[in-house]
Amino acid sequence: MFTALLVPGVADASTSLAAAESLDQVIDNLRTVIVGLLVGLATLFATIGGVRYILAGGDPGEVEAAKKTLRYAAIGYAIAVLAPVLVELLQKVVGEAP
Numbered sequence: 001m002f003t004a005l006l007v008p009g010v011a012d013a014s015t016s017l018a019a020a021e022s023l024d025q026v027i028d029n030l031r032t033v034i035v036g037l038l039v040g041l042a043t044l045f046a047t048i049g050g051v052r053y054i055l056a057g058g059d060p061g062e063v064e065a066a067k068k069t070l071r072y073a074a075i076g077y078a079i080a081v082l083a084p085v086l087v088e089l090l091q092k093v094v095g096e097a098p
Helices: 002-006 010-016 023-055 060-095
Strands: none
Touching: 023 060
């Protein structure tokens, strides 16, 4: 309960999923949650990659591993940005049933 006072939107996030009245609203809510998770994971990977890069100390193997981690973070951000577009495409494909 105390967290809801500190972090804006926590109370909204917990109640908006239960209050969905249509399938489109459920899909929008799920998309919002999934994009949030993707951005959070990508940020975690970017942080880990940055720390690995700083602590590599010039070791080529560690520098390459850090670059891979940063690359995966960039891919995660790209997927998060494209998620709404992908959902729109899926809605159009599924919605065109005869």
